Amino acid sequence: MTTDDPPPIRRLSEWDAARLRDLADEHGTPLYVIDQGRVRENVANLEQAFHAEAISYAVKANTVRTTLETVADTGLDAECASAGEVKRAVEAGFEAVRYTAVNPPAADLDHVVSLSDAVEDLDLVITIGAADTLAALEERGYDGPLAIRVNPGVGAGHHAKVTTGDAPKFGVPFDRVPDLASDVLDRGFDLVGLHAHAGSGIHDEDDLQAHRELVARMGELARDLDHDLDFLNVGGGLGVPYRPDEAPLNLDRVASATREAAGDLDATLGIEPGRYVVADAGVLLTTVNTVKPTPETTVVGVDAGMTTLLRPAMYDAYHEIRSLAPDADDREATAATVAGPICETADVLGRDRPLPAPERGDVLAIGNAGAYGYEMASNYNSRPRPAVVSLDGSESELAVERETLSDLTRLEIEQ
Numbered sequence: 001m002t003t004d005d006p007p008p009i010r011r012l013s014e015w016d017a018a019r020l021r022d023l024a025d026e027h028g029t030p031l032y033v034i035d036q037g038r039v040r041e042n043v044a045n046l047e048q049a050f051h052a053e054a055i056s057y058a059v060k061a062n063t064v065r066t067t068l069e070t071v072a073d074t075g076l077d078a079e080c081a082s083a084g085e086v087k088r089a090v091e092a093g094f095e096a097v098r099y100t101a102v103n104p105p106a107a108d109l110d111h112v113v114s115l116s117d118a119v120e121d122l123d124l125v126i127t128i129g130a131a132d133t134l135a136a137l138e139e140r141g142y143d144g145p146l147a148i149r150v151n152p153g154v155g156a157g158h159h160a161k162v163t164t165g166d167a168p169k170f171g172v173p174f175d176r177v178p179d180l181a182s183d184v185l186d187r188g189f190d191l192v193g194l195h196a197h198a199g200s201g202i203h204d205e206d207d208l209q210a211h212r213e214l215v216a217r218m219g220e221l222a223r224d225l226d227h228d229l230d231f232l233n234v235g236g237g238l239g240v241p242y243r244p245d246e247a248p249l250n251l252d253r254v255a256s257a258t259r260e261a262a263g264d265l266d267a268t269l270g271i272e273p274g275r276y277v278v279a280d281a282g283v284l285l286t287t288v289n290t291v292k293p294t295p296e297t298t299v300v301g302v303d304a305g306m307t308t309l310l311r312p313a314m315y316d317a318y319h320e321i322r323s324l325a326p327d328a329d330d331r332e333a334t335a336a337t338v339a340g341p342i343c344e345t346a347d348v349l350g351r352d353r354p355l356p357a358p359e360r361g362d363v364l365a366i367g368n369a370g371a372y373g374y375e376m377a378s379n380y381n382s383r384p385r386p387a388v389v390s391l392d393g394s395e396s397e398l399a400v401e402r403e404t405l406s407d408l409t410r411l412e413i414e415q
């Protein structure tokens with residue numbers, strides 16, 4: 001790395017507190033902020049390390065239109081998991097889209113197949129994860145390129161709930177792939193690739209070992225197949241450090257290990273990271289509503305909760321929390337449990353965090369919120385979803401409006 005290279009990770013402490021406070025004042029909270037400059041830097045870091053590989057952005061990590069446009073402008077392809085994601089990716093300007101069909105609903109297949117006809121020059125590949133999706137595609141007259149998602153029997157990830165490569169739900173069992181490949185070809189489809197994904201949040205040595213194993217198996221499978229492929233995609237999953245004491249991944253090392261494990265290939269090796277592109281480009285701003293000393297801890301009640309950022313409740317995920325109070329440095333550290341406004345015990349964003357003595361009205365920033373943050377927000381407890389602001393250099397603009405109470409009942413039919 002040279003001194004001009006973008007840093008491998010942006011820490012929460014590096015965000016400009018005064019600017020974030022101003023955004024919270026202007027737009028209210030809870031508020032997601034996503035910095036497009038950092039998204040570009042993350043893409044640049046990936047491209048530098050994986051210089052010989054094809055990189056797709058797994059759009060599920062952040063589908064806010066401005067973010068998609070930023071990534072599309074860098075020239076990456078889009079990896080999509082639903083018709084909605086394909087629609088967003090096409091509208092944002094991605095020219096190459098891979099649709100990874102996971103138990104695809106009929107309506108999704110209808111939509112994606114119709115887009116493949118309707119959008120001129122769309123470079124679309126449909127990746128099937130079950131043999132009978134072939135029949136479903138034939139019924140719809142699809143005759144474009146296909147890839148097979150493989151279940152390689154080896155997975156990794158930050159939590160069992162996001163470990164994918166060994167979950168029967170995903171992909172065609174490894175041993176059945178050669179037969180399915182023959183079937184695909186016999187039926188006249190153009191088989192262009194193989195795909196597998198270990199899981200999300202690959203970060204420690206065990207995860208990396210599993211990733212290498214997956215890549216090695218896939219490399220062998222591709223070589224053994226009696227057919228030339230355009231690509232072998234070995235998935236996303238590159239992790240980022242969520243705790244301040246965690247080191248960032250050494251991307252160069254991961255890239256060369258990936259290349260080495262794949263072995264000699266005629267096909268292009270591909271990866272499809274989501275989290276790595278957007279995680280540290282986003283923060284979530286929230287306001288302190290109540291401060292309640294209890295015998296165990298000080299409970300700091302905030303206006304963001306599991307409906308705003310689900311990851312702590314769903315995966316016990318750690319997100320750094322920082323006070324943006326202007327006088328934070330003068331306040332005494334207090335062990336705080338930051339809890340949201342949802343009627344669920346799991347609605348806690350951080351436990352026993354040493355925060356500068358919180359006060360009602362303080363704005364807190366929650367780090368690494370750019371990936372799977374806004375995307376997983378919900379309306380549970382009839383909470384409107386938050387707004388999203390996009391930053392680019394010194395500019396900022398509202399990217400997604402805050403939902404209102406009226407939005408909550410907008411689709412209901414009066415009886």
Ligand SMILES: Cc1ncc(COP(=O)(O)O)c(C=O)c1O
Nearest residue numbers: 058197200201236237273274275
């Ligand atoms: C098929 C597939 N590709 C890519 C990704 C992106 O994963 P990550 O955001 O961890 O890079 C996922 C999510 O786990 C996925 O399911």
Ligand SMILES: N[C@@H](CCCC[NH3+])C(=O)O
Nearest residue numbers: 162200201311315371372
């Ligand atoms: N939503 C998960 C990542 C899973 C990605 C989808 N396969 C997370 O926040 O960590």
